[in-house]
Structure formats: structure tokens, C-alpha cells
Amino acid sequence: MSQINDFVIKLANVNGTGSASANGLVMKTIFRMGVPVVGKNIFPSNIQGLPTWFEIRLSRQGYLARSGEVDVMVAMNAQTFERDLNEVSPGGVLIYDSTWPRERDITRTDVTVLGIPLARMCNETFANPRSRILMKNMAYVGALVALLDLDMSILHGLIEEQFATKKKLIGANVQAVELGLDYARKNFKCPLASRVEPMDKTAGHIMIDGNTAAALGCVYAGATVGAWYPITPSTSLMDAFRSFAELTRIDPETGEKNFCIIQAEDELAAVGMAIGANWAGARSFTPTSGPGVSLMSEFLGFAYYAEIPLVLFNIQRAGPSTGMPTRTQQSDLTLCAYASHGDTRHVLLIPDDPGECFDMAVQAFDLSDRLQTPVMVLSDLDIGMNDWMVPELSWDDNYRPDRGKVLDDEGLAKMDKFYRYLDSDKDGITYRTYPGGDPKGAYFVRGSSHNKYGAYTESSAEYQEVLDRLLLKWDTAKTLVPDPVIRISGESSTVAIVTMGSCAAACREANHKLAAKGIHLDYMRVRAFPFNEMVEEFLEKHDHIIVVEQNRDAQLRSLLLTETRVAKNKLHSILHYDGQPLDYRSVVTGVEKFLSQGELA
Amino acid sequence: MSFISKPTIIHKSQKRNGLGLTVRDYEGVSSTLCAGCGHDSVTAALVQSFWELDIPAQQVAKMSGIGCSSKTTSYFLSAAHGVNSVHGRMPSVTTGANAARRDLTFIGISGDGDSLSIGLGQFAHAIRRNLDMLYVIENNGVYGLTKGQFSASADLGSQTKKGEANLQPPIDPVKAGLAMGASFIGRAFSGDKNQLVPLIKAGLRHKGFALLDVLSPCVTFNDHENSTKSYAHTREFYHPAIHTDFVPPSKEILVDYEQGEVMEVKLHDGSSVRLRKVARDYDPTDRGSAFSYLMDARKRGEIVTGLLYIDPKGGDMHKRSGTAQKPLGRMDHAELCPGSATLKELQKAYR
Numbered sequence: 001m002s003q004i005n006d007f008v009i010k011l012a013n014v015n016g017t018g019s020a021s022a023n024g025l026v027m028k029t030i031f032r033m034g035v036p037v038v039g040k041n042i043f044p045s046n047i048q049g050l051p052t053w054f055e056i057r058l059s060r061q062g063y064l065a066r067s068g069e070v071d072v073m074v075a076m077n078a079q080t081f082e083r084d085l086n087e088v089s090p091g092g093v094l095i096y097d098s099t100w101p102r103e104r105d106i107t108r109t110d111v112t113v114l115g116i117p118l119a120r121m122c123n124e125t126f127a128n129p130r131s132r133i134l135m136k137n138m139a140y141v142g143a144l145v146a147l148l149d150l151d152m153s154i155l156h157g158l159i160e161e162q163f164a165t166k167k168k169l170i171g172a173n174v175q176a177v178e179l180g181l182d183y184a185r186k187n188f189k190c191p192l193a194s195r196v197e198p199m200d201k202t203a204g205h206i207m208i209d210g211n212t213a214a215a216l217g218c219v220y221a222g223a224t225v226g227a228w229y230p231i232t233p234s235t236s237l238m239d240a241f242r243s244f245a246e247l248t249r250i251d252p253e254t255g256e257k258n259f260c261i262i263q264a265e266d267e268l269a270a271v272g273m274a275i276g277a278n279w280a281g282a283r284s285f286t287p288t289s290g291p292g293v294s295l296m297s298e299f300l301g302f303a304y305y306a307e308i309p310l311v312l313f314n315i316q317r318a319g320p321s322t323g324m325p326t327r328t329q330q331s332d333l334t335l336c337a338y339a340s341h342g343d344t345r346h347v348l349l350i351p352d353d354p355g356e357c358f359d360m361a362v363q364a365f366d367l368s369d370r371l372q373t374p375v376m377v378l379s380d381l382d383i384g385m386n387d388w389m390v391p392e393l394s395w396d397d398n399y400r401p402d403r404g405k406v407l408d409d410e411g412l413a414k415m416d417k418f419y420r421y422l423d424s425d426k427d428g429i430t431y432r433t434y435p436g437g438d439p440k441g442a443y444f445v446r447g448s449s450h451n452k453y454g455a456y457t458e459s460s461a462e463y464q465e466v467l468d469r470l471l472l473k474w475d476t477a478k479t480l481v482p483d484p485v486i487r488i489s490g491e492s493s494t495v496a497i498v499t500m501g502s503c504a505a506a507c508r509e510a511n512h513k514l515a516a517k518g519i520h521l522d523y524m525r526v527r528a529f530p531f532n533e534m535v536e537e538f539l540e541k542h543d544h545i546i547v548v549e550q551n552r553d554a555q556l557r558s559l560l561l562t563e564t565r566v567a568k569n570k571l572h573s574i575l576h577y578d579g580q581p582l583d584y585r586s587v588v589t590g591v592e593k594f595l596s597q598g599e600l601a
Numbered sequence: 602m603s604f605i606s607k608p609t610i611i612h613k614s615q616k617r618n619g620l621g622l623t624v625r626d627y628e629g630v631s632s633t634l635c636a637g638c639g640h641d642s643v644t645a646a647l648v649q650s651f652w653e654l655d656i657p658a659q660q661v662a663k664m665s666g667i668g669c670s671s672k673t674t675s676y677f678l679s680a681a682h683g684v685n686s687v688h689g690r691m692p693s694v695t696t697g698a699n700a701a702r703r704d705l706t707f708i709g710i711s712g713d714g715d716s717l718s719i720g721l722g723q724f725a726h727a728i729r730r731n732l733d734m735l736y737v738i739e740n741n742g743v744y745g746l747t748k749g750q751f752s753a754s755a756d757l758g759s760q761t762k763k764g765e766a767n768l769q770p771p772i773d774p775v776k777a778g779l780a781m782g783a784s785f786i787g788r789a790f791s792g793d794k795n796q797l798v799p800l801i802k803a804g805l806r807h808k809g810f811a812l813l814d815v816l817s818p819c820v821t822f823n824d825h826e827n828s829t830k831s832y833a834h835t836r837e838f839y840h841p842a843i844h845t846d847f848v849p850p851s852k853e854i855l856v857d858y859e860q861g862e863v864m865e866v867k868l869h870d871g872s873s874v875r876l877r878k879v880a881r882d883y884d885p886t887d888r889g890s891a892f893s894y895l896m897d898a899r900k901r902g903e904i905v906t907g908l909l910y911i912d913p914k915g916g917d918m919h920k921r922s923g924t925a926q927k928p929l930g931r932m933d934h935a936e937l938c939p940g941s942a943t944l945k946e947l948q949k950a951y952r
Contacts, residue, residue: 032952206948206951206952207951207952208948208951212951216944216947219937219938219939220938220939220944222932222934222937222938223937224700224701224929224930224932224937225697225700225701225929227693227696227697227700244947247947248939248943249937249939251925255923256923256924256925256926257922257923257924257925258925258929258932258936258937259924259929260700260919260922260924260929261922262696262697262700262730262918264693264726265722265723265725265726266722268690268693268723269690269692269693269696269722269723269726270693271693272686272687272690272692272693272694272696272697272723273693273694273696273697273700274697275686275694275697276684276693276694276695276696276697276698276699276700276701277697277698277700277701277929277930278697278701279684279694279697279698280662280697280698280701280702280705280930281701281702281930281931282700282701282702282929282930284697284700284701298687298690299687299690302686302687306684392945392948393944393948394941394944395940395941395944396941397940397941399938400934401934433682434682434702434930435659435662435681435682435698435702435705436659436660436662436682436702436704436705436928437659438659439657439658439659439680439681442658442659442679442680442681442682442683443682443683444674444675444682444683444684444685445682445683445684445685445686446684446685447685447686447687448685456675
């Protein structure tokens with residue numbers, strides 16, 4: 001099988017050595033050559049000295065998941081050399097720094113090993129100790145240019161862009177690239193069988209991570225107040241919001257900012273601030289990760305019961321507790337669905353890529369204002385921090401925010417008396433007012449029991465009436481949340497895959513691969529909680545449903561069991577929870593194993 | 602409960618303020634606190650202060666956490682929006698609300714449990730941001746709603762009703778406020794309305810974080826003989842170091858003070874506070890000397906009251922971060938959305 005534009009390069013580095021930007025250049029060069037790419041950064045929770053990997057998959061068919069194989073390994077980390085070598089597929093290539101002899105460790109005969117004296121060449125060429133380390137990365141980039149047949153002029157352009165503000169660094173970087181390139185051309189047969197040929201399949205696309213896209217969504221939705229406490233892997237969302245806001249929301253004449261970003265003292269305060277700002281009429285959000293949601297739970301119950309809008313981004317990481325902060329997982333589904341004590345339930349939106357992060361950020365604000373309740377966007381580290389190839393984001397200038405049922409002074413004037421929690425439209429959603437308006441609209445928010453007029457009550461009937469009305473609002477939410485994405489195989493399948501979020505790309509590819517083997521599965525990706533009628537119908541129509549998700553405890557499966565009419569014996573699981581982004585092979589293997597067990601008899 | 606409504610008959614002879622409103626217009630629903638609770642006196646002082654300052658109630662946001670003190674925000678200014686949030690978290694909700702609506706006047710009512718135990722972190726950080734608000738701690742040294750446990754402000758050796766002595770030293774919100782950089786710090790006694798009202802008025806007009814610690818005895822759980830937060834103990838030991846008068850910008854009245862004793866501090870809106878020093882060696886604009894005066898007075902068993910520290914010049918959260926003058930919560934989407942052409946432009950960096 002030809003490996004042109006269809007292979008995986010994995011780069012094993014030590015973190016803090018500047019490898020990330022070098023690896024990014026390789027991926028971007030391939031992307032600009034028109035070849036679809038997938039980049040996965042597998043990094044440590046550390047600043048300097050621990051192992052880190054970057055995986056670049058080229059997929060001429062445009063698949064966006066990991067393949068689970070490595071064809072070309074660039075092994076720059078002595079610490080992990082052995083396991084990196086073991087990971088290379090038979091027939092693959094390993095590139096390493098031959099400044100230090102490694103012959104003893106190279107035990108495999110089914111792998112082509114290419115040694116390049118990267119450190120020696122850089123030490124001979126560059127004087128400064130720090131540049132010697134940094135330039136080693138650029139030297140292997142150069143070797144890859146020769147070995148993979150990368151377009152040097154594109155790489156050159158990218159280097160110029162990267163150092164646009166530090167122009168004097170361009171020369172040294174290009175020099176280092178040439179060191180590697182020349183060495184590879186002189187000593188090896190270039191290019192390799194795994195090589196890159198220009199295509200035209202990335203036109204109209206961008207490479208962007210989900211946190212950046214979500215931040216753009218917040219800017220476009222009109223969010224003005226962002227409150228947060230730093231936590232991996234959500235931090236880059238607020239960083240991006242700040243930089244976009246600084247670009248687009250500062251008055252050029254006065255320097256006044258049409259936004260306010262507050263770094264809170266902890267997650268409890270961050271969510272409290274976002275709730276306060278939403279209550280006062282601004283659109284406000286907080287990005288966090290699982291441990292933050294644990295801390296925010298008390299306030300989530302408050303916002304649910306007091307009916308205050310709130311947009312929360314949970315960029316999930318591997319738990320429990322501190323867990324693996326720099327690895328991905330989908331293990332906060334149950335936590336977020338029911339966060340806080342008492343009978344609480346929350347609207348969730350679950351994007352599958354950065355494009356959907358952008359769209360759902362906007363949708364989250366609209367839904368939250370419409371439903372007057374917290375809306376959580378459940379992204380994860382894989383979507384949030386890795387660059388994904390997605391169609392260019394688009395914006396409809398006719399968009400107007402849905403602020404929901406808000407009475408202004410004019411609206412209040414038409415009323416005899418205003419009561420905050422009176423359900424006059426019988427959809428469970430009541431009218432609210434912002435502070436600072438007509439005193440007729442003044443009301444008192446409380447997390448303690450209140451009746452439909454907004455007054456404190458300890459009357460059982462009055463208390464229960466409000467609690468029941470919140471359930472009616474939940475039913476209304478089902479009609480407003482985004483539908484699931486459904487693909488019917490056309491082969492009248494009774495077996496289906498059901499999944500969510502970042503599993504989508506691997507499931508899609510697995511579906512194709514299985515179809516090629518004659519196994520046709522229907523597919524549904526749920527995009528929101530509560531589950532709507534389309535989800536119910538799909539579950540009803542299928543006899544065997546394999547739920548693919550990235551957690552140990554089958555949380556999506558449990559939620560489907562609790563919240564839909566589906567029969568327990570219809571649901572099966574493929575669970576992936578090692579912290580690495582899901583690869584399509586795991587799904588294929590999981591489905592085949594399930595089918596071979598004869599459970600479908 | 603708050604459903605009990607007060608009669609709204611207003612006699613013609615009732616005095617009216619600059620907005621044509623009587624003091625009754627600034628009231629809230631009936632208090633459900635114990636008869637004689639110090640907090641109700643604070644509520645009355647708040648009603649009078651807002652009325653005297655001619656502040657339209659709807660321009661005020663009343664914020665609170667959880668506890669007896671936090672309940673009181675419904676007992677004044679019915680025409681104002683209010684948030685009774687969660688325990689110890691009023692500062693964060695107020696920070697967010699203030700971020701959205703910098704044009705409103707924020708008053709936060711908290712207690713010693715709400716601010717000095719569960720909410721100590723948020724209390725400190727609201728100070729650090731110099732959030733523009735009046736933060737009132739109704740301080741009684743005891744948890745009332747859970748029936749009489751010591752709070753973090755209870756004095757060493759003070760006894761519960763049952764005779765149990767407190768073994769932990771207190772956290773004094775005034776000293777904490779001084780150390781953490783609060784820009785306005787006052788202490789008063791709920792039983793001295795003449796002192797309390799000018800302090801509230803000055804605190805409301807102060808641009809930045811105004812902390813007001815009000816000793817407000819709990820008649821049910823902490824008003825007995827061996828309590829140091831009882832009415833009797835507070836009356837005996839409270840020591841006004843500074844008499845405060847609040848002077849609004851439009852009503853310049855010369856107060857009959859002896860020369861040399863009066864210090865005038867201008868506030869951002871043109872009003873001023875006139876401080877009449879009782880203690881000669883006290884300088885309320887010097888954080889260090891305020892601190893040492895308090896420490897010395899403490900050794901003598903005195904509870905120093907008055908406007909103890911003021912710095913009207915430090916910028917509040919918005920000034921520091923350069924937020925637009927127009928409240929963010931009142932901006933139209935058109936003012937905030939960069940539009941499709943900009944989105945195209947921004948994405949060039951991701952090609």
C-alpha cells in the first residue's frame with residue numbers, strides 16, 4: 001500500500017526544549033501543501049525536562065482521528081528511546097541523534113534506523129548554549145524536509161511568519177534547517193516511501209484548537225465579562241479571549257475596553273463572578289476543567305434554582321482528583337449533568353471539534369439566556385488544545401443574540417405587577433429584569449425556597465410548585481438543544497454506534513473501515529443534554545447500541561439509561577480511558593470483538 | 602416571613618428628600634430577626650442614609666451571602682434588585698455584577714461568619730481589587746441561625762451562654778482590612794446611629810472598597826454577662842477615635858469644630874468627610890499609624906470606632922483595567938461583535 005500522504009510521524013522530545021514550535025512547523029508545512037493532517041500533542045504536566053510527544057498523521061482521505069500506528073519516529077529523548085523504538089510499526093523508520101552512539105539499544109531489524117549527528121552539527125555551528133538546544137529541533141525539521149519531501153519554500157515562509165517580530169532569528173533557524181537537510185540528502189536515500197505529495201484538500205480550511213475557537217465564539221456572541229482561575233487544559237481559552245478582545249474591543253480613540261477579564265482567586269469565585277455579571281445583564285462565562293467544576297458545584301445549584309444564565313466551558317482532562325492534567329478524557333459527563341446538591345440538572349452542549357466549539361459557544365449563550373439556567377460546553381483537552389483541521393469558521397452578520405425573556409421598562413409599563421417566577425407562558429420560563437431599571441421590576445434573588453412570586457416560602461405546596469415548574473422548563477430545553485448527528489448506513493442496520501464529542505472522528509473512520517469489511521453500522525452522535533425525541537427514536541429503532549466514550553464508568557451509557565426509555569440490555573460499551581485521544585483502530589477492534597461474541601444472535 | 606406587608610400610609614407631614622421621597626420609600630419588608638437584634642438598627646441606619654443621600658433605590662444593588670445579617674437585604678430598599686447568594690460568596694457575585702454594571706451603587710451585607718470564616722478568601726480578594734462597594738459586616742461574634750457557635754471574630758475568653766470559653770484568638774476585620782489594603786475602613790456600633798449614618802453615607806460615596814465593621818449584638822445568643830460582643834460590653838468599651846461627618850457636595854455647611862481638630866477628606870464626587878479627632882495621635886490617612894493605634898487600644902481593652910482609615914485616590918477595579926465607562930451590561934451586540942469580515946481576517950493566522 002502506498003504511504004504517500006497516508007502515514008504517521010511521531011516526534012519524541014523533552015519538554016521545555018522548544019520542540020513544540022518546530023513540530024508545529026512540520027505540521028503546518030504539510031497542511032499548506034494541501035494534505036489533511038491531524039496533530040496530537042501528548043505532553044507532561046511539567047515545565048521542563050519530562051517526555052513529550054507530538055503525533056502528526058497525514059490522511060489523504062481527510063480522516064481526523066489518530067490511527068494508533070507510527071510510521072516515522074523522530075526519537076530525540078534518550079529517556080524514552082527504547083519505548084519509542086518499540087512503537088514504530090514494522091517497516092517503519094526511526095530517526096535519532098547519532099551524536100551519542102545507540103547501536104546497543106537498536107534491537108529491531110524490521111525498522112530502518114537513520115542516525116543524524118544533530119547535537120554535534122549544532123554545537124559546531126552555534127555558539128550560544130540555548131540556541132544549540134533549540135536549533136537541534138530545527139535541524140531535524142530540515143532532515144524531515146529531505147526525507148518526507150516537504151516544500152522548503154512553504155517552510156521558509158512559515159519561519160518568516162513565526163519570527164516576524166524577531167527577524168534576526170530567521171537566519172539561524174534557516175541555517176539549522178539546512179544543516180539537517182544537507183546531511184539527510186548526502187547520507188540517505190531521499191525521500192522515504194512515507195512521503196508528502198502536494199494535494200488540494202485543505203483549501204477553505206484552517207488549523208485551529210478548540211479553546212481558540214470557543215474564545216472567538218464568546219467574542220462573537222457578545223460576551224463581555226470573563227472570569228476564570230487558571231487550570232490546564234482550559235487556560236488557553238481565556239488567553240485567546242483576551243487577545244481577540246484586545247484586537248477587536250478596544251476603542252482606538254479612548255483606549256476604553258468593551259470587556260472585563262477577571263482572574264479570580266479560585267474557581268468558586270470565578271463562577272460567582274460569571275453568575276453576578278449574567279444576573280446584571282452582561283453575557284459572561286468561565287472556562288475551567290473537572291476539578292474546577294467540582295468547586296463550582298455549589299454555585300451551579302444556586303444558578304439553577306435562582307434561574308440565572310451562565311456559560312461554563314469544561315475542557316475535560318483525565319480524573320479523578322488531580323488525575324492526569326495534561327491528558328484527555330470525557331469523564332465529567334455525570335458530574336456536569338447533575339452538578340450540585342438537591343434536584344439539579346444542567347443543559348450540556350458537547351462539541352466534536354473546534355468548528356463546533358465556535359458555534360456552540362454562541363449557542364450556549366443564547367440557550368442560557370433563553371432558559372435562564374447554566375449551560376455547560378463539554379469540550380476536552382484533545383479538542384481544546386490540539387490543532388484540528390476544520391472548515392473556515394463563518395459568521396452570519398444577521399445574527400442577533402437571543403436574550404430570552406427580559407422585560408425592559410417599556411415591557412414593565414404594560415404590566416400591573418411584576419413577579420419574577422410567574423410562568424405566564426406555561427413553558428416553564430419566566431420573565432426577568434436587569435437591575436438599574438424601573439423599580440417595578442425589582443426582585444430579590446435567593447437560593448432559599450421561594451414561591452412563584454419570588455417571596456421566601458416554607459409552604460410545601462408553594463415550594464414544590466416552583467420545583468415542578470423547573471421540570472417543565474427542562475422539557476422546553478429538550479425542544480431547544482441541538483439535535484444529534486445521525487448517519488444511517490443504508491443497509492437496514494439494527495446495530496449502531498452512539499457516541500459524543502471528540503470520539504466522533506475515530507468513530508466515523510471506524511464506520512468506514514468496518515463498512516469496507518461488510519459490517520454496516522448506523523451512527524448517532526449526541527450533541528446535547530437533555531436528550532431530545534430524536535435521540536429517543538434512534539435508540540428505539542436499534543436492537544444493539546454500542547456506546548463509545550472516553551471514560552471508565554460508561555457515563556454516557558448510564559445517562560442514556562437514566563434519561564431515555566432505552567432498555568438496559570440494548571446498550572453495550574467501548575470504553576477508552578488511557579488519557580490519549582481515541583484512535584479509530586480501538587473502535588474497529590471493539591466492534592469486531594463485540595460482534596464475534598455472538599451477542600447479536 | 603417576608604410576605605407580611607407593612608402599611609404604606611404616609612402622613613402628609615413626612616419629610617421628603619431631594620427626589621420627593623419619604624424615608625418609608627426606602628424601607629423593605631418586615632424583619633424576621635429577633636426583637637432587639639442589632640442588625641435591625643443597621644437596617645434603619647441604611648434606610649436613613651440612602652434617603653438622605655437622595656439615591657434612587659433602583660440604582661442600588663443589594664448583595665449578601667448567608668446568615669442573619671445576609672437576610673437583612675430584603676428589609677431595606679424594596680425598589681432595588683437584590684441577590685442573596687451562597688455562604689461566603691457575596692464578594693464574587695458582587696464583583697461580577699459590578700463588572701457588568703459599574704453605574705450602580707453596590708451595597709453588600711455580610712456577617713462575621715460569612716466574611717471571616719467561610720468567605721475570608723473572597724473578602725480579601727474583593728479588597729485587593731478595590732471593588733467599588735460598601736461592604737458592611739454585621740459583627741456579633743456568633744452564629745445565630747445554627748444557634749450560638751462562636752464565630753472567627755469572637756474574643757479570646759468570651760463565653761457562650763452555656764459558659765463555654767472561646768479558645769481561639771479573633772480575626773478583626775478592621776485590622777485584616779488594613780493589612781490587605783482596603784481603601785476605606787470604618788467601625789461603628791449598631792446602637793449609635795449618629796455615628797453609623799455618616800459612616801454609611803461616606804462609605805457609599807467612596808470610590809472603591811469601603812469596609813464598615815458594625816458591632817451588632819446578638820440578643821439571643823451573645824448578649825449575656827461574659828460575652829465581649831454584648832450591648833453592655835460594647836457600650837462600656839467602645840471608644841470613638843474619630844467623629845465623622847459626611848458633607849454632600851451641594852450642601853456645604855460649616856460645622857462648628859475647633860481649628861486644628863478637623864481633617865477634611867474629599868471624595869471623588871465632590872462630597873467630603875470631615876473627621877474630628879478625639880484621640881490626638883490618630884492619623885486616619887496613615888495605614889501604619891492606624892494599625893499601631895488599634896493595637897495599643899486593643900491592649901487597653903478598647904474597641905476603637907469611627908472612620909479609621911481612608912485613601913480616596915486608589916483606582917477601583919474598572920479604573921485599573923480600563924473598562925469602558927458605558928456599563929458592559931448595557932452594550933448592544935453591535936458594539937461588541939466584530940462581524941464576518943473581521944472573522945475572515947482573524948483566521949488568516951490559522952491557515
